[in-house]
Amino acid sequence: QVQLVQSGAEVKKPGSSVKVSCSASGGNFFTYTFNWVRQAPGQGLEWMGRIIPMLDEANYAQKFQGRVTITADKSTRTAYMELSGLRSEDTAVYYCADSSRRYFDLWGRGTLVTVSS
Amino acid sequence: DIVMTQSPDSLAVSLGERATINCKSSQSVLYSSNNKNYLAWFQQKPGQPPKLLIYWASTRESGVPDRFSGSGSGSDFTLTISSLQAEDVAVYFCQQYYSPLPTFGQGTKVEIK
Numbered sequence: 001q002v003q004l005v006q007s008g009a010e011v012k013k014p015g016s017s018v019k020v021s022c023s024a025s026g027g028n029f030f031t032y033t034f035n036w037v038r039q040a041p042g043q044g045l046e047w048m049g050r051i052i053p054m055l056d057e058a059n060y061a062q063k064f065q066g067r068v069t070i071t072a073d074k075s076t077r078t079a080y081m082e083l084s085g086l087r088s089e090d091t092a093v094y095y096c097a098d099s100s101r102r103y104f105d106l107w108g109r110g111t112l113v114t115v116s117s
Numbered sequence: 118d119i120v121m122t123q124s125p126d127s128l129a130v131s132l133g134e135r136a137t138i139n140c141k142s143s144q145s146v147l148y149s150s151n152n153k154n155y156l157a158w159f160q161q162k163p164g165q166p167p168k169l170l171i172y173w174a175s176t177r178e179s180g181v182p183d184r185f186s187g188s189g190s191g192s193d194f195t196l197t198i199s200s201l202q203a204e205d206v207a208v209y210f211c212q213q214y215y216s217p218l219p220t221f222g223q224g225t226k227v228e229i230k
Contacts, residue, residue, distance in 0.1 A: 045210060049217045104159075
């Protein structure tokens with residue numbers, strides 16, 4: 001069964017960085033398009049960026065440009081999202097989601113990142 | 118960015134009654150070359166990721182009950198739950214994937230009256 005498995009919860013200090021992973025089980029890794037979407041507590045969904053492993057090309061929402069880096073490792077079938085310069089407003093659940101068919105039909109279970117001093 | 122606006126923000130419906138959620142995009146998400154609306158609907162329950170219900174505005178995802186239906190075109194869309202069940206209590210989001218920058222509506226909370 002195809003699924004996206006994300007890394008566990010993180011607690012980080014303001015100003016530090018966090019790297020969240022998303023491993024794809026099943027299917028051809030190069031057919032995936034990995035998106036990262038975050039959801040602050042009690043809030044809506046916010047798209048951060050995506051990577052297409054086949055092209056090794058990443059795109060980012062302007063809001064996160066310069067702070068986020070999305071990569072993919074084909075040897076481990078894993079996508080990564082690294083967010084730097086963390087602040088309290090970055091406390092959220094971070095989801096990876098596949099959009100290889102354009103719509104987001106496969107989601108990971110989410111990774112809670114808490115930013116607190 | 119394409120702004121997605123849902124209405125209402127919340128609604129309470131009696132079991133077995135119809136629930137209707139609207140979603141309006143700030144520009145058309147209809148791609149003329151293939152006549153497809155790049156619009157999806159998701160259901161999210163507490164502590165869970167969003168679950169895809171509808172894509173291409175009106176195509177039901179496999180396994181989704183047929184009481185869920187999507188309609189609309191261009192900039193105005195509707196998600197209808199024809200007969201609300203207890204397990205449908207959730208927040209519902211619309212999303213456009215027409216633009217390279219996907220955007221979501223703010224969400225509509227559905228409760229039992």
